[in-house]
Amino acid sequence: MNPKLLHFSLAGKRKKNIEIAESDSPKFWIRIAPILWMVVFFVFPLLIVFKTSFAESIFGIPPFTEILNTTKDYVLDIKLNFKNYVSIFSDSYYVKGFINSVCLSAVATILCFLIGFPMAYGIHSVNSRFKTILLLLVSLSFWTPFLIRIYSWMSLLSVNGIINSVLMKLGVISSPIQFIGTYYIVCLGLVFCYLPFMIFPIYAVLEKVDKSYLEVAYDLGCRPIKTFWVITIPLVKPGIATGAILVFSASIGEFVVPELLGSAETITFGRVLWTEFFSNLDWTMACALAVVMMCFITLPIFIFQKRTKT
Amino acid sequence: MALFNQSARKDKEVWQDVNAVPYIQIEGVTKSYDEVTPLKNISLSVYKGEFFSLLGSSGCGKTTLLRILAGFERPTSGKILIDGIDITNLPAHKRPVNMMFQSYALFPHMTVYQNIAFGLKQDKLSKSAIDERVKEILNLVQLNGYGDRKPDQLSGGQRQRVALARTLVKRPKLILLDEPLTALDKRLREKTQFELVNIQEKVGITFILVTHDQEEAMTMSTRMAVMEEGKILQVGVPHDVYEFPNSRYVAEFIGSINLFDGIVVEQGSDHVLIETPEIECRCHATCTGALPIGSNITLAIRPEKIMISTTKPEYQYNWTQGVVKEIAYLGDVSIYYVQLESGKMVMATLPNLLRLAERNFQWEDTVYLFWRSENSLVLTS
Numbered sequence: 001m002n003p004k005l006l007h008f009s010l011a012g013k014r015k016k017n018i019e020i021a022e023s024d025s026p027k028f029w030i031r032i033a034p035i036l037w038m039v040v041f042f043v044f045p046l047l048i049v050f051k052t053s054f055a056e057s058i059f060g061i062p063p064f065t066e067i068l069n070t071t072k073d074y075v076l077d078i079k080l081n082f083k084n085y086v087s088i089f090s091d092s093y094y095v096k097g098f099i100n101s102v103c104l105s106a107v108a109t110i111l112c113f114l115i116g117f118p119m120a121y122g123i124h125s126v127n128s129r130f131k132t133i134l135l136l137l138v139s140l141s142f143w144t145p146f147l148i149r150i151y152s153w154m155s156l157l158s159v160n161g162i163i164n165s166v167l168m169k170l171g172v173i174s175s176p177i178q179f180i181g182t183y184y185i186v187c188l189g190l191v192f193c194y195l196p197f198m199i200f201p202i203y204a205v206l207e208k209v210d211k212s213y214l215e216v217a218y219d220l221g222c223r224p225i226k227t228f229w230v231i232t233i234p235l236v237k238p239g240i241a242t243g244a245i246l247v248f249s250a251s252i253g254e255f256v257v258p259e260l261l262g263s264a265e266t267i268t269f270g271r272v273l274w275t276e277f278f279s280n281l282d283w284t285m286a287c288a289l290a291v292v293m294m295c296f297i298t299l300p301i302f303i304f305q306k307r308t309k310t
Numbered sequence: 311m312a313l314f315n316q317s318a319r320k321d322k323e324v325w326q327d328v329n330a331v332p333y334i335q336i337e338g339v340t341k342s343y344d345e346v347t348p349l350k351n352i353s354l355s356v357y358k359g360e361f362f363s364l365l366g367s368s369g370c371g372k373t374t375l376l377r378i379l380a381g382f383e384r385p386t387s388g389k390i391l392i393d394g395i396d397i398t399n400l401p402a403h404k405r406p407v408n409m410m411f412q413s414y415a416l417f418p419h420m421t422v423y424q425n426i427a428f429g430l431k432q433d434k435l436s437k438s439a440i441d442e443r444v445k446e447i448l449n450l451v452q453l454n455g456y457g458d459r460k461p462d463q464l465s466g467g468q469r470q471r472v473a474l475a476r477t478l479v480k481r482p483k484l485i486l487l488d489e490p491l492t493a494l495d496k497r498l499r500e501k502t503q504f505e506l507v508n509i510q511e512k513v514g515i516t517f518i519l520v521t522h523d524q525e526e527a528m529t530m531s532t533r534m535a536v537m538e539e540g541k542i543l544q545v546g547v548p549h550d551v552y553e554f555p556n557s558r559y560v561a562e563f564i565g566s567i568n569l570f571d572g573i574v575v576e577q578g579s580d581h582v583l584i585e586t587p588e589i590e591c592r593c594h595a596t597c598t599g600a601l602p603i604g605s606n607i608t609l610a611i612r613p614e615k616i617m618i619s620t621t622k623p624e625y626q627y628n629w630t631q632g633v634v635k636e637i638a639y640l641g642d643v644s645i646y647y648v649q650l651e652s653g654k655m656v657m658a659t660l661p662n663l664l665r666l667a668e669r670n671f672q673w674e675d676t677v678y679l680f681w682r683s684e685n686s687l688v689l690t691s
Contacts, residue, residue, distance in 0.1 A: 217417075218403045219380055
């Protein structure tokens with residue numbers, strides 16, 4: 001679309017919104033409420049985190065220095081500490097945690113897509129009665145508490161767990177396999193937990209795709225399998241992108257899964273952050289890590305939004 | 311309304327030639343689902359180069375028939391032949407048939423050019439050949455220079471033409487149009503009707519159109535079929551279907567009509583005399599079929615065939631009198647609703663030769679209605 005046109009149409013919309021907001025007070029409050037909520041519970045805490053990341057770690061309560069101080073001579077004294085950010089990008093411990101997290105969530109996202117897309121497509125293809133049941137089954141995993149789900153994986157996969165004992169009984173293996181503590185199992189845990197986040201957006205978009213697009217493609221001589229690649233996949237792209245962003249950004253900061261299903265070897269960003277905060281009591285470092293991670297997660301979302309606009 | 315294409319196609323009335331072989335043969339097609347049977351033993355022949363319309367109200371099975379022709383659905387029984395080849399069991403992507411959808415269904419992620427080229431690409435044509443044919447068709451539908459646009463950057467009329475171009479470009483043996491003009495506003499629709507017929511005559515491809523709009527069917531088609539509840543009631547050229555409907559349903563569906571139930575009281579060689587409780591005098595109707603005295607029939611007269619006068623006409627038959635109850639002024643014509651003494655409301659259409667205020671008869675005036683015997687129809691079903 002012509003960028004100028006888009007700009008105008010957006011400007012027009014915005015103006016209209018304000019007009020409605022001013023003329024109708026209940027509507028105005030409905031509009032303003034989410035903004036207020038976001039400011040109080042999201043923007044404000046975020047600013048505190050951002051501020052803390054530039055402080056210095058000390059022993060005491062709170063365990064960091066104030067950034068802004070007024071001296072006796074009424075001079076505003078700003079003291080910014082960039083040491084945390086420097087060490088995040090230079091200390092191999094942080095860098096490793098960061099790279100591990102990115103790789104793990106990238107692989108988990110790809111696996112979620114490979115498993116989730118056929119599932120979403122399958123749910124989309126069955127008749128409406130089964131659809132409801134299948135959707136319910138997918139969301140069923142949300143009904144069990146997150147921790148319990150991970151614990152059940154632990155009991156399944158542990159050295160004395162069901163899988164190992166069955167494999168030993170069958171004579172497939174002679175000694176139990178150490179599943180827990182490997183990257184594979186952490187990745188499996190991530191895929192298991194976040195698969196619904198991939199299935200639902202893809203399913204929602206698939207449902208919206210007009211069937212006549214496919215019929216037109218057949219009509220014009222396109223084979224059904226090819227139609228899937230050249231028509232269905234491009235039309236479902238927004239759903240795939242949404243699912244990928246959800247899975248990726250949820251799993252990159254994940255702490256519980258790598259903590260419970262991983263070992264000391266499987267260092268991830270979430271675990272590093274937790275250690276800094278609770279073991280080392282270095283709140284400033286933890287905040288700096290949080291800021292870096294947030295920037296990294298929002299980056300792909302920004303890129304995606306820019307792309308869909310153009 | 312139907313005149314322009316009739317004159318242009320006078321020489322092409324192949325359906326009257328007994329030796330002509332139909333191009334598309336639909337033989338005893340039935341479609342039934344668990345509980346409903348949308349198509350009941352349909353047989354139809356369409357000749358090469360025809361612009362054939364399937365006309366009916368929603369749910370009459372016309373769209374099902376179209377979808378069976380396109381290959382999206384299989385008939386429960388029956389056969390479909392195109393150019394002598396049985397295509398009943400061919401899947402949609404192997405049929406020499408292209409369909410234009412009511413929603414147009416232009417691929418939103420492709421440009422106009424890519425949309426039109428899509429079908430040719432499936433035939434594995436060379437890039438230069440595709441380019442040549444797409445350019446040619448863009449020219450035909452007057453969309454030169456729009457090739458790089460996306461569908462959402464086009465107006466409704468332009469989208470309609472892209473959809474048409476996409477079906478034309480493969481040069482199929484048959485093109486199916488599913489309510490192609492309903493998404494357009496009235497003025498554009500009328501203009502597009504002419505364009506569509508012109509394009510069809512230029513390319514010479516056989517068209518089958520599905521519509522619920524009788525005006526659309528009458529304007530564009532060489533012949534049309536009126537459908538109801540999965541059956542074809544009448545097939546014919548538009549003016550025959552309008553002037554000589556074969557049943558009450560067709561008569562009422564196409565245009566407006568006044569119907570009187572009556573019985574035959576006298577039969578001549580080329581006419582019958584009818585008595586109806588709603589008209590005082592006997593009615594004289596041209597009728598060649600044998601109708602025994604006493605048979606129940608319906609007398610049908612189109613509103614524009616009824617004349618109105620303030621003085622008593624010198625007719626022995628075919629007249630009545632009543633009071634003008636309503637006048638609907640439509641600009642070019644006015645519709646008069648005249649109530650007969652029996653209470654029956656009769657519709658009569660007159661062209662507005664005079665201005666509104668200068669009319670001879672106004673509301674509550676007593677007027678005489680009369681009509682010629684060749685303009686009244688005798689319907690037996």
